[in-house]
Amino acid sequence: MAKGWLHNRFEENFVVTSVDWALNWARTNSIWPMTFGLACCAIEMMAAGAGRFDLDRFGAGAFRATPRQSDLMIVAGTVTFKMASRIRRLFHQMAEPRYVMAMGACTCGGGPYFKYGYHVVKGVELVVPVDVYIPGCPPRPESLIEGLLRLQDKMRQETIAKKS
Amino acid sequence: MEDKVVHGQPDLLTDFDRQRVAADDLRTEELLINMGPQHPSTHGVLRLMLRTDGELVLEAIPHIGYLHRCAEKIGENVTPVQFVPYTDRLDYLAGMNNNHGYSLAIEKLCGLEVPERARYIRVLMCELNRIASHLVSFGCYGLDMGAFTPFLYAFREREYILDLFEATCGQRLTYNYLSIGGVTQDLPGGFADKLAHFLDYFEPKIDEYNNLLSYNYIFVKRTAGVGVVSAADALAYGLTGPCLRASGVKWDLRRCVPYEIYDRFEFDIPIGIAGGAIGVPREVVVGDSWSRYFVRMQEMKQSVRILRQALQQLPAGEFRAKVPAALKVPAGEVYLEVEGARGQLGYLIVGDGKKTPRRVKIRGPSFCNLSIATHVCRRVLIADVAAILGSIDVVMGEVDR
Numbered sequence: 001m002a003k004g005w006l007h008n009r010f011e012e013n014f015v016v017t018s019v020d021w022a023l024n025w026a027r028t029n030s031i032w033p034m035t036f037g038l039a040c041c042a043i044e045m046m047a048a049g050a051g052r053f054d055l056d057r058f059g060a061g062a063f064r065a066t067p068r069q070s071d072l073m074i075v076a077g078t079v080t081f082k083m084a085s086r087i088r089r090l091f092h093q094m095a096e097p098r099y100v101m102a103m104g105a106c107t108c109g110g111g112p113y114f115k116y117g118y119h120v121v122k123g124v125e126l127v128v129p130v131d132v133y134i135p136g137c138p139p140r141p142e143s144l145i146e147g148l149l150r151l152q153d154k155m156r157q158e159t160i161a162k163k164s
Numbered sequence: 165m166e167d168k169v170v171h172g173q174p175d176l177l178t179d180f181d182r183q184r185v186a187a188d189d190l191r192t193e194e195l196l197i198n199m200g201p202q203h204p205s206t207h208g209v210l211r212l213m214l215r216t217d218g219e220l221v222l223e224a225i226p227h228i229g230y231l232h233r234c235a236e237k238i239g240e241n242v243t244p245v246q247f248v249p250y251t252d253r254l255d256y257l258a259g260m261n262n263n264h265g266y267s268l269a270i271e272k273l274c275g276l277e278v279p280e281r282a283r284y285i286r287v288l289m290c291e292l293n294r295i296a297s298h299l300v301s302f303g304c305y306g307l308d309m310g311a312f313t314p315f316l317y318a319f320r321e322r323e324y325i326l327d328l329f330e331a332t333c334g335q336r337l338t339y340n341y342l343s344i345g346g347v348t349q350d351l352p353g354g355f356a357d358k359l360a361h362f363l364d365y366f367e368p369k370i371d372e373y374n375n376l377l378s379y380n381y382i383f384v385k386r387t388a389g390v391g392v393v394s395a396a397d398a399l400a401y402g403l404t405g406p407c408l409r410a411s412g413v414k415w416d417l418r419r420c421v422p423y424e425i426y427d428r429f430e431f432d433i434p435i436g437i438a439g440g441a442i443g444v445p446r447e448v449v450v451g452d453s454w455s456r457y458f459v460r461m462q463e464m465k466q467s468v469r470i471l472r473q474a475l476q477q478l479p480a481g482e483f484r485a486k487v488p489a490a491l492k493v494p495a496g497e498v499y500l501e502v503e504g505a506r507g508q509l510g511y512l513i514v515g516d517g518k519k520t521p522r523r524v525k526i527r528g529p530s531f532c533n534l535s536i537a538t539h540v541c542r543r544v545l546i547a548d549v550a551a552i553l554g555s556i557d558v559v560m561g562e563v564d565r
Contacts, residue, residue, distance in 0.1 A: 034202075035204045036202055037208060038208070038209055038230075038231065039208070039209075039231055039233075039253070039256065039560070039561055040252075040253055040256035040337055040338060040561065042208070043256060043257065043300065043337060044336070044337060046300075046315075046319070047319055047322075047323070047326075047336075050315065050316055050319030050320070050323075051316045051319060051320050052319070052320065052323050065203070065204045067202075077231070078231060078233055080229075080230060080231060080232055080233070082229055082230050082232070083201065083209060083230045083231070086201055086202065086230075090202055112249065112250065112253070113233055113234065113238075115241075116234060116237060116238045116241045116242075117233060117234045117238070118234055118237065119232045119233070119234050120233060120234065137338060138336075138337050138338065140336060
């Protein structure tokens with residue numbers, strides 16, 4: 001669960017629905033992903049950002065080159081053991097609330113490298129917490145957009161209310 | 165201080181500067197900077213360790229292995245037909261070319277004859293994929309140099325090609341289409357018309373790109389004369405493909421050692437030309453970043469020429485030879501190179517009569533092309549490192565394999 005700076009700041013029995021709505025509206029419509037291409041899926045991620053599929057329609061077209069400015073990490077491509085520690089580090093460099101999408105079969109669970117890939121992490125959820133999994137090798141840009149919409153659904157459910 | 169001129173790179177400090185630096189004790193400290201593995205202009209997960217002195221890069225050491233996916237080991241564990249999809253994922257921008265090399269090598273080892281129609285389809289697909297790959301390279305190089313528009317233009321045209329691929333084999337990026345013995349299925353109905361339409365549409369676009377980016381004053385200033393690789397160095401470091409041709413060496417496997425049916429087509433081999441010639445800005449030096457970039461632009465035109473001829477000559481007939489269901493790799497070894505989008509892609513396959521090969525070794529052109537990076541990134545500005553890397557156009561999937 002992502003935690004913003006307002007999270008758990010209120011006492012119990014505070015009604016926060018409108019604040020929730022406003023915050024979530026802003027967050028869901030300006031997800032800035034990180035330019036984080038690892039392998040083949042990155043090309044489809046770029047295609048999704050280009051003119052035909054245009055991720056900007058969903059407010060997620062501003063690819064940032066640094067984790068400090070981004071909300072969403074799209075892990076696009078095979079994660080190797082050598083890269084895994086870097087991914088974890090980049091994830092921790094991102095500001096809360098932060099989200100992770102596992103794009104492609106490799107990040108979902110090893111993919112084609114599951115059996116013989118001695119150097120491939122079998123799923124990025126072993127390294128960072130994943131919000132949305134997008135299957136495919138590589139997933140089509142439409143799949144990526146669908147994953148983004150599911151992530152937005154998830155973000156709309158969030159609340160800053162203190163849970164007792 | 166190091167030598168005044170290191171490997172042909174101009175020294176940015178004059179003698180006067182040196183005297184002042186020494187007299188006033190203005191020396192700066194050396195600083196180690198990591199560029200990558202997460203950096204937008206390293207084209208994937210390349211990590212460069214830069215030893216910098218102020219804004220000057222003294223040394224750039226590439227660290228690779230962040231995308232090692234065990235391709236060669238997998239090749240020894242699965243049958244050749246099963247390995248074809250893995251070759252897609254080596255150079256994922258030109259999957260068809262990779263399929264082609266592996267299929268040709270296995271066919272040579274097993275003594276399979278490929279039907280004539282399949283050969284033409286293969287050439288069609290390889291050249292189309294070469295254009296798609298060069299388009300990505302062109303668009304991303306624009307991005308690296310701070311121009312966003314070329315990226316959108318390149319991907320717009322690339323989608324046309326991907327549509328053709330999708331109609332043919334159902335995939336956009338990892339095709340598994342050129343398989344052992346031919347291709348997996350015949351061309352769909354209306355493919356020839358669609359392709360002819362695309363070629364008519366695409367050919368004038370290349371000139372548009374040239375006007376947009378290639379002759380752009382800022383772009384020329386950023387790339388011309390940066391990262392010069394001499395012909396001797398290019399040969400010594402084993403550079404191939406556009407990187408070698410940009411240094412003025414007229415070497416293209418499609419022409420010099422024709423494989424498949426490339427000897428039936430007419431096309432030129434574009435090479436790097438010194439500045440001042442027609443269509444080349446004055447600042448350009450043979451073998452610099454601009455030449456490497458421009459060779460790719462010209463190659464797209466040549467690919468269009470090949471595609472037109474292949475489309476005209478496309479015969480009817482079978483699209484796949486009869487391949488035994490339990491294909492055994494006979495004892496012996498074969499090494500075969502094809503001209504991929506980035507250079508010579510070689511496959512060494514050693515068989516010992518079993519279903520799986522005993523050894524699969526892949527010569528990735530990006531790997532060899534990347535080796536020049538340390539050599540040219542000496543005493544250049546930090547901003548030039550991005551220009552040099554982008555012009556070498558490495559795909560990390562192929563470097564690390």
